[in-house]
Amino acid sequence: MAAGLAREHVRVAVIGSGFGGLGAAVRLRRAGITDFLVLERAGAVGGTWRDNSYPGCACDVPSHLYSFSFAPNPDWPRAFSGRRHIRAYLERIADTFGLRPHLRFDAEVLALRWDGEALHWEVETARGPLTADVVVSATGPLSDPKIPDIPGLDGFPGKVFHSARWDHGYDLRGKRVAMVGTGASAIQIVPEIQKEVRRLTLFQRTPPWVLPRMDRRITDAERWLHSRLPASGALRRGLLWGIRELQVGAFTKRPAELGLVERLAGAHMRRAIKDPVLQSRLTPRYRIGCKRILLSNDYYPALARPHVDVVGGLKEIRGTTLVGSDGTETEADAIIFGTGFHVTDLPIAQRVTGAKGTTLAEEWKGGMEALRGTSAAGFPNFLTIIGPNTGLGNSSMILVIEAQLTYLTDYLRQLDALGGKVALDARPSAVRAYNDMIQERMKRTVWNSGGCDSWYLDGNGRNTTLWPGSTGEFKRVTRRVRLAEYEVLRQRTEAGQRAESAAGRGSR
Numbered sequence: 001m002a003a004g005l006a007r008e009h010v011r012v013a014v015i016g017s018g019f020g021g022l023g024a025a026v027r028l029r030r031a032g033i034t035d036f037l038v039l040e041r042a043g044a045v046g047g048t049w050r051d052n053s054y055p056g057c058a059c060d061v062p063s064h065l066y067s068f069s070f071a072p073n074p075d076w077p078r079a080f081s082g083r084r085h086i087r088a089y090l091e092r093i094a095d096t097f098g099l100r101p102h103l104r105f106d107a108e109v110l111a112l113r114w115d116g117e118a119l120h121w122e123v124e125t126a127r128g129p130l131t132a133d134v135v136v137s138a139t140g141p142l143s144d145p146k147i148p149d150i151p152g153l154d155g156f157p158g159k160v161f162h163s164a165r166w167d168h169g170y171d172l173r174g175k176r177v178a179m180v181g182t183g184a185s186a187i188q189i190v191p192e193i194q195k196e197v198r199r200l201t202l203f204q205r206t207p208p209w210v211l212p213r214m215d216r217r218i219t220d221a222e223r224w225l226h227s228r229l230p231a232s233g234a235l236r237r238g239l240l241w242g243i244r245e246l247q248v249g250a251f252t253k254r255p256a257e258l259g260l261v262e263r264l265a266g267a268h269m270r271r272a273i274k275d276p277v278l279q280s281r282l283t284p285r286y287r288i289g290c291k292r293i294l295l296s297n298d299y300y301p302a303l304a305r306p307h308v309d310v311v312g313g314l315k316e317i318r319g320t321t322l323v324g325s326d327g328t329e330t331e332a333d334a335i336i337f338g339t340g341f342h343v344t345d346l347p348i349a350q351r352v353t354g355a356k357g358t359t360l361a362e363e364w365k366g367g368m369e370a371l372r373g374t375s376a377a378g379f380p381n382f383l384t385i386i387g388p389n390t391g392l393g394n395s396s397m398i399l400v401i402e403a404q405l406t407y408l409t410d411y412l413r414q415l416d417a418l419g420g421k422v423a424l425d426a427r428p429s430a431v432r433a434y435n436d437m438i439q440e441r442m443k444r445t446v447w448n449s450g451g452c453d454s455w456y457l458d459g460n461g462r463n464t465t466l467w468p469g470s471t472g473e474f475k476r477v478t479r480r481v482r483l484a485e486y487e488v489l490r491q492r493t494e495a496g497q498r499a500e501s502a503a504g505r506g507s508r
Helices: 019-030 083-096 186-193 220-228 230-252 255-272 276-281 299-303 347-351 397-418 428-442 471-477 494-506
Strands: 008-015 036-039 109-115 120-125 128-137 159-162 176-180 199-204 308-312 314-318 321-324 329-331 334-337 382-384 422-426 486-490
Touching: 008 019, 008 120, 019 036, 019 083, 019 397, 109 347, 128 397, 176 186, 176 329, 186 199, 186 299, 199 321, 220 230, 230 255, 230 471, 255 299, 299 308, 382 397, 397 422, 397 471, 422 428
Parallel strands: 008 036, 008 128, 128 382, 159 334, 176 199, 176 334, 199 308
Antiparallel strands: 109 120, 120 128, 314 321, 321 329, 422 486
């Protein structure tokens, strides 16, 4: 960057160009704000849909609900779209809404530091420094892969990679492959790679609940109708949303009602798995919904194949021998980790230093918490999209993102209304009251009471990931900024500073 641009300043800096970052950019432009940048560490937009390119990668939320309400796509090819079509949708968002001039690629944010005198953020990026009045963190919880610390992993001589960093240059054909994990990625990968590997061993700590995936091709007639009559697409989206809203109560208030769903999932498994020993191994011992419910029609048939084994969780590695928690020993040429992401310990938090000189990670060492899932105390004008307790257990995260974008635009409107150089800092008492309410409501949810240990819970056993209510309720909670919940910070004028200095001299 040229010396003259060394301290480039923007009103808003957005971190990340997935759904959250691009959505923020669209809403900023619609609010008449054009002085902003979207800082992206990679060389293209797409977020998790750019990074995850594993075989079978697809969304488990219906396409017409997993898209922006302000940018409907009448041309979705399937009820549940694959990664390629979702990424293409995000590229079109960048083009259609004129976001390209605001995108700065290969600009990973290395550090953020609040300047309390200037009331702005100092932003260090891989492409040079800049300052911003407001920072919007839209890095998302599914951006940094997590690989468990397995004894002996460093000495494994074969190939090792994470599902979110798929090595397309490595040929799996004829190999003995270990798949570690049974989450949303693994159940999509297993059916695909079992077709070409010599032997596949699935290391499973806890079996997931799996329901049928009600997927089908969207007909040409349907696509024509949605294109010619947009209201039909909106109706389809509304129906998909309404069905999920009706299900919320069972997850958040009445987990006992989920017994019927468990029976449906059990029948789905038994249709493909006839071996009673394998049936027992694949039957969860916790309430359905406690961990993320997975959708697949070909996962169980893949596990029934003669060259596929299901063993206990990966405990230890001795050279090329992988040892399961059940004592099983397996030889492998390659290990694929489908072990999730840093969700409750967001890596960006280590890079953000607030008003007290502490990092967001330090402030969150006892657990993540933020006012309305957006503002952390001591970090003025720093807003998080998909922040603490904004996740959903049964619906589309795009609904949450859009609600938080409404909060963002009202936040900026409030700053304008206050006038001058100003910042808002969430009051600790407001953050505490909001999160006490969240945790109290969380006690009766299936995620806390269902008898499992999931990635929704942090190291202290607190659910800092999910929202314990409906999306309609979250939309109401984030409809506007309540100034009483924030401390208003104003930049001191030179006259004020001189008066303070004179008062200080007079008191001596």
